[in-house]
Amino acid sequence: MLTVLRPKISSITNAPEKNQSEKLQAICDLLKAEVDYYDWVGFYFKNGDKEELKLGPYAGAPTDHTIIPFGKGICGQVAVSNENFVVPDVQAQDNYIACSISVKSEIVVPLFKDGKNIGQIDIDSNTPDPFSEEDERFLEYVNQEVSKIL
Ligand code: SME
Secondary structure, eight states, X not given: OGGGGHHHHHHHHTOTTSXXXXXXXXXXXXXXXXXXXXXXXXXXXXXXXXXXXXXXXXXXXXXXXXXXXXXXXXXXHHHHHOSOEEESOXXXXXXXXXXXXXOOEEEEEEEEXXXXXXXXXXXXXXXXXXXXXXXXXXXXXXXXXXXXXX
């Protein structure tokens, strides 16, 4: 099902009329609109030389968490683990930063450029336990396409 979105992602990343941040925004908007259990979709990137993440383009409710130190929350853990983090139930996590009480689950997939973990895509869902390996493979594809334009 998510596979049908792959060509739409590559047509956004290849769009000549959009700049980099417009492309990231268009991807967030597309994913939030097309996948019913994707309720907040955003990119975080390493903030220069600092050991922290900074929020980039996103779709969904504004968040206070525009800066996240490495190691903090699901996002900060992925910044140091370099691995996907699928959270079926956010309430079961000790090291979790709540953005909204409606969020039930989360998936964070790291974004690599030249083998380095430079950021991540973060998705919050208001549905409990909605993410499968299909989401992981799809979001890895999204990040591979994005890394080509960074
Ligand atoms: N829940 C995340 C924080 C970012 S918000 O989901 C937008 C975390 O625990 O890192």
